[in-house]
Amino acid sequence: MPFYEPTTKDMEFVLHDLLKVSELDIPGFNEMDRDFTGAVLEEAGKIARDVLAPLNPVGDHEGCKLENGSVRVPTGFEDAVNVLRDGGWTGFDCDPEYGGQGMPYTLSVAVGEMHSSANMALMMYPGLTHGAYAAIHAHGSDEQKTKYLPNLVSFKWGGTMNLTEPQCGTDLGLIRTKAEPQDDGTYKISGQKIWISAGEHGMAENIIHLVLAKIPGGPEGVKGISLFIVPKFHVNEDGTLGDRNEVSCGGLESKMGIHGNATCVMNYDGATGYLIGEKHKGLRAMFTMMNEARLGVGMQGLAQASVAYQNALAFAKDRIQGRAVTGVKEPEKAADSIIHFPDVRRMLMDQKSFVEGGRAFMLWAATMIDRSRRNDDADAEGLVSLLIPVVKGFLTDKGLDATISAQQVYGGSGFTTEWGAEQFVRDCRIALIYEGTNGIQALDLVGRKLATDNGKHVMAFFDLVKDFIKENGEDERMAEFITPLKAASKDLQAGGMYFMQNMGNPDDALSGAHDFMHLFGHVCLGLMWARMAKASFEALDAGAADTEFYESKLVTGRYYMTRKLPETAFLLKKVQAGGENVMGLSVANF
């Protein structure tokens, strides 16, 4: 039976030793001292461990059932959602004006990682609701905010995001869902949306669907898309619920993982909708919160890797099989634990060094989102927008690798349902696909973000790395972190340079986009590990009590620097190979 053990200690290290959040000049951050974040994470962790994690295999096994138009969620899900709601977790980082707790986004990401590790499918119900909250909060009228936000914050009402249609996912310009203007200022929404996560369920009194649709006569393509609120039940003036709106769940998708979440076909048959923001500016409105949404998916990839690692580690310590090559380690047993075998260690260290490095990267990026939100800091916004495709693409690609590697530690048991390792793989798999496939992330990075503001933000990133190298280049203890970071960063710059010099043939740039995204991800994790090494040395110098924790950080960091980071040279080679061989085969000859 799989378990989840809260990663409070490591998160505290990242928040305080590494990021020093309480010292950051961001409104609200000075309250984030160790005591406070520790107390929050401890509570969040208890829910993850005791409430959410035990339901994870239940949700996978039972799945969701569509019965007479209603979706029955797995046993225990509603009770668990009530625990989240009652504890104020659903509105953790929401606006206090609408009942939220107003906590920093950064802390909400740490909490979110725990909860997502414990039960990814379940957390998508409040997760999508949060997305709807955010869009209305950013673009809704005051009336709309007053009407919808408090109930979304408390999860009295759920929320969904409706983008995809059978003929379009990535290319939303092909949307066919229509919004016919009515005399009373509302719209009649008609069309079919697919893959709508949490699209229908009975855990909330109402569901507020945010729907992309085209008003007839508007501009062609993506420039003619508007965003609408379509409530499942009409909401009366006094806030009470009226009749059902003409929206219904037409079916549930059978899928590889996240079985506990209802992936719905949603049919809009002249449903009443309310425009959010301006006409034809729907895509912009939907994507305002894109950085948070994509960071959230990167977080899911990392979260599955984290829980998969924990369980694989426990298995490796417990399972005895054969004897260590360097001599018997556990003579009192019939065989040694498999954790003594180098290849098992390799797999565990791969996972551990990724999870800890990725967590630091994710939380660092989250602080930039807080800075851009709370300080209105355009540079932070620019830098984090550059990094977001890397957070999403790299953390989910490598997160999936980590879950597969964790599964491998179990041998045959990893393939059985009983041990749970295979569920982490299946659940994680979707994170590489939704919220923009990882190929789309790479395209966003190379085709758009690199050149934003004339390359200002990528230069800022390089400066960050350079400055860190410069500041610590004299420190001998840091050499084994600085030297590989320097080499990797040089590879990244060379990759960027290649694109600059080959703008003329976009196929050349885009053929290497995915590799470049990975190159970038490695440099980010390399930077994080170098910084964590520095923080660990400082803590040890300052006489920190838990010397083993900091020394373990250094060992894990060295592993990343010697065995993961050097992949950058190979990735650069692929970037520089251009598009010739990628595009060389004619379609007919495939």
Added chain:
Amino acid sequence: MPFYEPTTKDMEFVLHDLLKVSELDIPGFNEMDRDFTGAVLEEAGKIARDVLAPLNPVGDHEGCKLENGSVRVPTGFEDAVNVLRDGGWTGFDCDPEYGGQGMPYTLSVAVGEMHSSANMALMMYPGLTHGAYAAIHAHGSDEQKTKYLPNLVSFKWGGTMNLTEPQCGTDLGLIRTKAEPQDDGTYKISGQKIWISAGEHGMAENIIHLVLAKIPGGPEGVKGISLFIVPKFHVNEDGTLGDRNEVSCGGLESKMGIHGNATCVMNYDGATGYLIGEKHKGLRAMFTMMNEARLGVGMQGLAQASVAYQNALAFAKDRIQGRAVTGVKEPEKAADSIIHFPDVRRMLMDQKSFVEGGRAFMLWAATMIDRSRRNDDADAEGLVSLLIPVVKGFLTDKGLDATISAQQVYGGSGFTTEWGAEQFVRDCRIALIYEGTNGIQALDLVGRKLATDNGKHVMAFFDLVKDFIKENGEDERMAEFITPLKAASKDLQAGGMYFMQNMGNPDDALSGAHDFMHLFGHVCLGLMWARMAKASFEALDAGAADTEFYESKLVTGRYYMTRKLPETAFLLKKVQAGGENVMGLSVANF
């Protein structure tokens, strides 16, 4: 709905243009001309496409059910098995003395790839039976052969291999199943075996279980293991069936994939067993056919990659979304097919170059098995024994990567059951685990095979590569294949050298074993691609009609050489990093 299209043309290229099988000096091979192999593969392909493939999602969806001690297999499986039986496919490469067709193993591997692509779970029923056949054929008494082999060859009876127990898989020394000698020369077998593929079903009249067990009082550990025949139904002197033996299926494993195959808990409660071969030499007897068994699993990895690629390609040609960056490609459509996008191409070329290179590698290795069997050639046996862990480990690791990459091509559709891409991933996953995990393959390669016969076989491999490089180094057209092959081969030699110089600390060698296995795999596929390039140039020079086929081979080969093979430098770096960082963390500090 997924499909399977036979890969006859590519297999014919490998068998004839590349391996020139009909010219090889191996008994039986001179009959393998293009007409003959073409006819065989066409027939095999029809069964794969029309009979087996349509049942693949059925098997996944229905799974197997244990009802009153019997296993009900998915709808249609029995009819399909009858088609294989009636066509003589179950005894394709079996001894004609016992009713087999006596075909070369090499050709059986090509047929096996097709059938396994079409329906991996189904093919495991005759697959395991073939394993039981092979062990009895190699080690059984004449009486046992006469009694069991003809019915195994015809699949009138099924067969299984019983190794794993709850407390041991890799370390068979821990086996607890007991075999108590009886006065009549038989044994009473008692114990529990788990993960027994095809352990129980009603598609055959009888099932012949091959069971590893310990005779009390024998040597400790693996030296005290014997191998027994335990029939489900007793077999009378006249060949008719008697009563049930005391063996029963105690449960079915719920698992990630291959749902159509019954993975059984088998309980032996004083079942009558018959010793095969000598007492206490059971492990040797079970593992005699290890090369074939492991090649067969590598084949499964490749086969899933092949079918996953085919389906992803069809999707990429059909799905329209957005416009190509270099300008509109299909103006008559609302958008261009996604195959025009570089990142989709990258994924398809990754898959294609792996599948075609891997297929050549696998069939080349198969010819060596034929050579060792039919010519009693110890050098061929030595070389293929060296390569087998690479065939198994590399083809399944990269095969899984390819299925995941194929799934990614679909975007959201890839996550749904409907399109079938996710089944290929789940089915393929087991191939990295069973028949010795890939970590065990790496250990076998580095810890045993490299040093076999004082390194004679690895030197023979290096000579093969060197000779090819030498012979073709002057050919300018070949430079883009020879140069990267040379570099990769140098990396491989450096990796081998590292192990030789660091024998003193086995942790150093074994920490890099998995990376070395991949390094070796890349060099093998690099060699295959270089040879296939040469064969393609030769065919073009000779005025071959299908110029596009051969030119496509060259494009695909160049892709592998520029974008896959250079990973060897990174892998070497990891090998040379040794064990310090892998083993540096104490168990307590994980």
